[in-house]
Amino acid sequence: xxxxxxxxxxxxxxxxxxxxxxxxxxxxxxxxxxxxxxxxxxxxxxxxxxxxxxxxxxxxxxxxxxxxxxxxxxxxxxxxxxxxxxxxxxxxxxxxxxxxxxxxxxxxxxxxxxxxxxxxxxxxxxxxxxxxxxxxxxxxxxxxxxxxxxxxxxxxxxxxxxxxxxxxxxxxxxxxxxxxxxxxxxxxxxxxxxxxxxxxxxxxxxxxxxxxxxxxxxxxxxxxxxxxxxxxxxxxxxxxxxxxxxxxxxxxxxxxxxxxxxxxxxxxxxxxxxxxxxxxxxxxxxxxxxxxxxxxxxxxxxxxxxxxxxxxxxxxxxxxxxxxxxxxxxxxxxxxxxxxxxxxxxxxxxxxxxxxxxxxxxxxxxxxxxxxxxxxxxxxxxxxxxxxxxxxxxxxxxxxxxxxxxxxxxxxxxxxxxxxxxxxxxxxxxxxxxxxxxxxxxxxxxxxxxxxxxx
Amino acid sequence: xxxxxxxxxxxxxxxxxxxxxxxxxxxxxxxxxxxxxxxxxxxxxxxxxxxxxxxxxxxxxxxxxxxxxxxxxxxxxxxxxxxxxxxxxxxxxxxxxxxxxxxxxxxxxxxxxxxxxxxxxxxxxxxxxxxxxxxxxxxxxxxxxxxxxxxxxxxxxxxxxxxxxxxxxxxxxxxxxxxxxxxxxxxxxxxxxxxxxxxxxxxxxxxxxxxxxxxxxxxxxxxxxxxxxxxxxxxxxxxxxxxxxxxxxxxxxxxxxxxxxxxxxxxxxxxxxxxxxxxxxxxxxxxxxxxxxxxxxxxxxxxxxxxxxxxxxxxxxxxxxxxxxxxxxxxxxxxxxxxxxxxxxxxxxxxxxxxxxxxxxxxxxxxxxxxxxxxxxxxxxxxxxxxxxxxxxxxxxxxxxxxxxxxxxxxxxxxxxxxxxxxxxxxxxxxxxxxxxxxxxxxxxxxxxxxxxxx
Numbered sequence: 001x002x003x004x005x006x007x008x009x010x011x012x013x014x015x016x017x018x019x020x021x022x023x024x025x026x027x028x029x030x031x032x033x034x035x036x037x038x039x040x041x042x043x044x045x046x047x048x049x050x051x052x053x054x055x056x057x058x059x060x061x062x063x064x065x066x067x068x069x070x071x072x073x074x075x076x077x078x079x080x081x082x083x084x085x086x087x088x089x090x091x092x093x094x095x096x097x098x099x100x101x102x103x104x105x106x107x108x109x110x111x112x113x114x115x116x117x118x119x120x121x122x123x124x125x126x127x128x129x130x131x132x133x134x135x136x137x138x139x140x141x142x143x144x145x146x147x148x149x150x151x152x153x154x155x156x157x158x159x160x161x162x163x164x165x166x167x168x169x170x171x172x173x174x175x176x177x178x179x180x181x182x183x184x185x186x187x188x189x190x191x192x193x194x195x196x197x198x199x200x201x202x203x204x205x206x207x208x209x210x211x212x213x214x215x216x217x218x219x220x221x222x223x224x225x226x227x228x229x230x231x232x233x234x235x236x237x238x239x240x241x242x243x244x245x246x247x248x249x250x251x252x253x254x255x256x257x258x259x260x261x262x263x264x265x266x267x268x269x270x271x272x273x274x275x276x277x278x279x280x281x282x283x284x285x286x287x288x289x290x291x292x293x294x295x296x297x298x299x300x301x302x303x304x305x306x307x308x309x310x311x312x313x314x315x316x317x318x319x320x321x322x323x324x325x326x327x328x329x330x331x332x333x334x335x336x337x338x339x340x341x342x343x344x345x346x347x348x349x350x351x352x353x354x355x356x357x358x359x360x361x362x363x364x365x366x367x368x369x370x371x372x373x374x375x376x377x378x379x380x381x382x383x384x385x386x387x388x389x390x391x392x393x394x395x396x397x398x399x400x401x402x403x404x405x406x407x408x409x410x411x412x413x414x415x416x417x418x419x420x421x422x423x424x425x426x427x428x429x430x431x432x433x434x435x436x437x438x439x440x441x442x443x444x445x446x447x448x449x450x451x452x453x454x455x
Numbered sequence: 456x457x458x459x460x461x462x463x464x465x466x467x468x469x470x471x472x473x474x475x476x477x478x479x480x481x482x483x484x485x486x487x488x489x490x491x492x493x494x495x496x497x498x499x500x501x502x503x504x505x506x507x508x509x510x511x512x513x514x515x516x517x518x519x520x521x522x523x524x525x526x527x528x529x530x531x532x533x534x535x536x537x538x539x540x541x542x543x544x545x546x547x548x549x550x551x552x553x554x555x556x557x558x559x560x561x562x563x564x565x566x567x568x569x570x571x572x573x574x575x576x577x578x579x580x581x582x583x584x585x586x587x588x589x590x591x592x593x594x595x596x597x598x599x600x601x602x603x604x605x606x607x608x609x610x611x612x613x614x615x616x617x618x619x620x621x622x623x624x625x626x627x628x629x630x631x632x633x634x635x636x637x638x639x640x641x642x643x644x645x646x647x648x649x650x651x652x653x654x655x656x657x658x659x660x661x662x663x664x665x666x667x668x669x670x671x672x673x674x675x676x677x678x679x680x681x682x683x684x685x686x687x688x689x690x691x692x693x694x695x696x697x698x699x700x701x702x703x704x705x706x707x708x709x710x711x712x713x714x715x716x717x718x719x720x721x722x723x724x725x726x727x728x729x730x731x732x733x734x735x736x737x738x739x740x741x742x743x744x745x746x747x748x749x750x751x752x753x754x755x756x757x758x759x760x761x762x763x764x765x766x767x768x769x770x771x772x773x774x775x776x777x778x779x780x781x782x783x784x785x786x787x788x789x790x791x792x793x794x795x796x797x798x799x800x801x802x803x804x805x806x807x808x809x810x811x812x813x814x815x816x817x818x819x820x821x822x823x824x825x826x827x828x829x830x831x832x833x834x835x836x837x838x839x840x841x842x843x844x845x846x847x848x849x850x851x852x853x854x855x856x857x858x859x860x861x862x863x864x865x866x867x868x869x870x871x872x873x874x875x876x877x878x879x880x881x882x883x884x885x886x887x888x889x890x891x892x893x894x895x896x897x898x899x900x901x902x903x904x905x906x907x908x909x910x
Contacts, residue, residue: 032626043626073625074530074583076559101559104531106552106848128529167622170528171487171498393561 021061021114026054028079030135031071037134037161038186038195039213039221044134045077045125045166051220052157052191053123053137060118060141069108076102076127079111081139082241082279083121083263089113090397096127097391100398118143119263120237120281122157132243133166134159134191140237141263148259150285153235154226156249158276158300160184160242160309161193178380184245187300187312190224199223199313200297203330210310223314230292230318235259238274239281246277246304250332251316252296256284258350265353273332275303275346286316293320295327301334303343363447365440370416370451374431383431387412390433408436425453476516476569481509483534485590486526492589492616493641493650494668494676499589500532500580500621506675507612507646508578508592515573515596524563531557531582534566536594537696537734538576538718544568545852551582552846555853573598574718575692575736577612587698588621589614589646595692596718603714605740608690609681613704613731613755615639615697615764616648633835639700642755642767645679654678654768655752658785665765678769685747685773690714693729694736701732701759705787706771707751711739713805720808728787730758730801741771748775750782756789758798818902820895825871827908829886838886842867845888863891880908 033046047053058064070077080094092113093099103109115121118141125135138155162169163185172179186193197213215222228234236256240247250256250273257270260283274282300312313331335342369384381388392399394406412434440446488501502508513519525532535549547568548554558564570576573596580590593610617624618640627634641648652668670677683689691711695702705711705728712725715738729737755767768786790797824839836843847854849861867889895901 032622034626034630043623073629074532074557074585076529076531097561102529104556104559104848106846130529165620165622167487167620168498171489174528175489391561393559 021063022059023063023065024056024058025065025067026056027067027069028053029069029071030077030079032133035134036220037188037191038193039197039219040163040185040195042161042163043165044191045130046134047137051134052159053135055138055140055155056123058115058139058141060115060143062141063112063114066111067108068103068111070103070105072105074105075130076104077125077130077135078102078109078127079123079135080126081111081113081121081123083119083281084113084115084139085117086113087116094123094126096395097393098396100395102127115139115141117141117263118146120155120239120260120283121263122239122241122281124241129166129170129243131241132162132169134161136241138237138239147265148235148283148285149233150235151232152228153237155190156236156238156298157190158238158240158242158247158249158312159188159191160245161186161188161195163195174379176378183302183305183308184243185309187242187245187247187302187309189298189300189312189314192221192223192314193312194221195310198310199315200311200331202326225315225317226298227317227319228288230288230290232288234286234288236284236286237281238276238284240276240278242278244278244305245302245309246275247300248273248275248303248334249298249300250274250334251286251298252327252329252332253289253294254286254296254316256286259283259285259353261350264356267351267353269349271346271349273335275343277304288316288318292318293322294318295321295325296329297327297331299331299334303335303337305337307334307337360445362445364444366414366447366449367438368415368449368451370420370422370425370453372425372428372431372453374428376431376433381431381433383428385413385416386428386431387434387436388431390435392435396437408434410434410436411438412436414438420453422451422453476518477514478518478520479511479513480520480522481511482522482524483508484524484526485532485534487588490589491675492643492646493648494652494674495618495640495650497616497618498620499646500585501589502592506589507614508590510593510595510610511578513570513594513596514599515570516599517596518567518569521566522563523558523566525558525560527560529560530585531559532580532585532590533557533564533582534578534590535581536566536568536576536578538574538736539568539570539594540572541568542571549578549581551850552848553851555850557582570594570596572596572718573601575610575694575715575738576718577694577696577736579696584621584625584698586696587617587624589616591696593692593694602720603690603738603740604688605690606687607683608692610645611691611693611704611753612645613693613695613697613702613767614643614646615700616641616643616650618650629834631833638757638760638763639698640764642697642700642702642757642764644753644755644767644769647676647678647769648767649676650765653765654770655766655786657781680770680772681753682772682774683743685743685745687743689741689743691739691741692736693731693739695731695733697733699733699760700757700764701730702755703728703730703758703789704753704755705729705789706741706753707782707784707787708744708749709741709751709771711741714738714740714808716805719811722806722808724804726801726804728790730798732759743771743773747773748777749773750776750780751784752782752786754786754789758790758792760792762789762792815900817900819899821869821902821904822893823870823904823906825875825877825880825906825908827880827883827886829883831886831888836886836888838883840868840871841883841886842889842891843886845890847890851892863889865889865891866893867891869893875908877906877908 035044044051078094078096086093092111096102121139124131186195198210201212296316392407399406490499499506533549533551541548547566551557576594579586641650653665656667751771847862854861
């Protein structure tokens with residue numbers, strides 16, 4: 001899939017009404033725990049013994065003070081607050097090797113930062129494969145003056161899950177030659193999925209040959225259903241923290257009105273399903289119909305790679321529908337994985353809502369970045385402009401602040417030299433590992449063009 | 456098993472003849488690697504891509520300079536030089552949380568120390584379960600004026616191995632309630648064992664129902680045989696770095712003359728087999744017989760726990776015996792696991808060789824330590840005098856040196872109060888976690904009595 005993404009680096013200054021700004025303070029302990037995310041026992045990286053981690057419900061302007069204690073035995077840990085701009089608090093961004101050293105076992109690090117702007121966000125581990133191990137949760141920042149009108153809301157945190165431990169996955173992927181981990185064994189909605197059964201097996205084509213799931217109360221893999229009233233509007237806050245899978249979400253019998261993307265309001269548009277890539281968030285408004293006793297499947301399936309993972313399912317449960325009753329229509333069929341025109345069509349519908357400043361008319365500098373998969377000494381590495389990032393042991397931020405120069409001081413090329421056809425990515429025999437950075441003066445506009453040659 | 460061990464803490468000053476003292480400098484990279492220790496693929500913690508780690512061959516008085524680079528993704532690492540006294544170099548002892556912080560991923564730490572005294576030693580990881588993951592190797596310090604006479608020598612590094620990853624083992628053992636990992640799947644000699652076959656299956660009783668092993672050249676689980684000449688004396692340097700198993704080693708048709716224990720020469724005595732507990736080392740002299748064409752099994756089996764692990768085997772291969780021929784006698788039978796009288800009888804044969812100073816006639820202080828297994832908040836913890844060690848995040852040595860007081864300043868009791876019968880260990884409902892230390896003035900003699908109530 002050849003996607004050309006234009007990043008226009010802009011700084012949007014938002015006036016924060018902080019009269020009522022509050023403080024949310026929590027103590028988190030991170031540790032491994034046995035868990036049954038998809039009805040099979042595995043190991044998750046839990047926060048305070050729970051998977052996924054706690055949902056943070058904040059209001060724009062609030063200060064979050066999260067004391068993270070590392071209860072792992074030998075591993076460091078960090079938490080990255082995905083989507084939070086960390087204006088004035090770069091040390092709290094939680095990217096190991098970039099903004100901080102990993103928190104050592106037994107140590108506590110306090111993340112303190114302001115969530116300056118309303119939006120649907122999430123947080124996740126940002127060290128090794130700890131995000132894949134399940135270190136994630138939702139981070140909701142509400143507006144004190146919400147412009148959207150709705151009657152209720154639900155969070156849907158989407159992820160992918162493997163039965164191999166994240167340690168094994170990491171070793172497989174980093175072996176020479178690379179050993180592929182395979183497609184995810186399951187997709188999870190709020191940390192819950194099924195791999196050895198299907199909730200929709202009672203339809204001829206719904207179960208993919210799997211047996212019908214039966215859940216006991218409190219099963220960790222039992223879906224959280226969305227209980228709704230008729231004739232209401234609900235906001236679904238959707239985030240994807242997958243390691244591999246690009247996803248598509250649909251609600252049978254209902255349209256979705258996209259109103260927010262990656263923490264920004266967008267000009268509303270209606271679709272039958274949304275594509276969501278790892279790291280993205282959306283809010284969609286769902287208007288319930290007038291019959292109070294129906295149930296409808298919410299499906300999450302794989303896009304962009306030939307799927308070998310069954311859909312994750314949960315239920316939109318109208319208030320009068322009996323608990324024991326099943327949806328009468330099958331789950332939505334996920335659009336064909338390689339229907340790229342459909343993907344582009346969805347992306348091209350997304351425009352900023354009214355009130356945001358327009359993108360800068362011209363840029364002061366430009367980066368053209370080509371993303372390729374390469375072999376370095378027979379190890380499979382991703383590279384940008386022929387450099388595969390080797391995260392330095394000393395974090396960049398401290399290195400710069402204290403003039404330690406503990407990274408490659410030579411900047412990588414701003415443009416990959418030579419002609420290439422993005423549909424036939426160059427072999428790049430000269431790819432190297434490096435830790436160089438691009439340096440820019442402040443207050444300029446840089447036009448970043450990322451070309452994905454992973455056809 | 457009730458064992459009473461008396462530790463007489465003494466400082467033996469050895470005059471080092473350092474005229475020819477050398478420097479051994481190495482660069483080590485520690486990382487995970489797929490390996491087949493017992494003919495089944497697992498993951499080992501390798502040094503420079505090898506398991507076990509490299510054997511260090513030094514001469515007393517040499518300085519070792521080992522640059523250890525942590526190539527793990529998220530885990531810290533240290534190397535402890537087991538048996539080395541680190542006189543004047545406590546920072547190089549390599550116990551995480553005690554003498555140093557763990558080396559962070561991507562960082563290099565240089566261990567620099569003198570091996571002041573000849574002896575058979577080994578090194579191993581000393582952080583979390585990294586020793587169980589296979590982070591170990593032999594450390595041989597020869598005497599420039601060896602008092603023993605022998606014609607050749609072999610190293611036998613013994614360990615136990617599980618098919619679960621060390622991460623899984625750790626989580627199982629530290630879960631509430633504790634989930635037992637089971638007996639080892641195999642015993643390894645120099646990192647090589649067999650779990651799904653037996654080399655001695657061709658004897659009626661030798662294989663335990665397993666099929667006969669067949670090895671291909673370069674199989675990582677194929678035994679290293681000991682090739683010997685007739686009518687010679689060989690020194691076997693034996694070390695045990697097991698996580699759980701107490702072991703017994705025997706060589707079919709040969710007596711063993713014990714000459715060294717834990718790096719000290721002992722008054723020689725002959726036995727048919729030796730008991731060896733985790734952390735111990737022995738040297739035994741083996742005199743080969745006069746027939747140049749025989750093969751004999753060397754067996755390593757479990758003692759002290761009801762075994763569910765087949766013997767590790769390798770071969771004493773006389774020079775004229777054809778490669779394809781098998782030993783004609785079955786492997787030695789490991790003594791019954793619960794024959795404690797035999798264990799004590801072996802221990803009581805060990806006396807210092809002539810020339811060592813006698814133990815101090817009296818002690819200035821005394822510690823009576825009772826070792827018990829306890830429940831703390833439904834977690835299974837070992838405790839000494841009712842305190843289960845919680846290793847502080849800041850290492851003791853730095854904490855003391857820089858007056859950080861980053862550990863419990865209250866010393867635990869020198870004697871566990873109350874009457875108890877060591878064969879009926881007390882319930883110890885008041886067991887707590889702690890990091891207190893015993894403080895003693897220098898140059899005194901402390902009589903340490905460790906009572907093991909793990910009957």
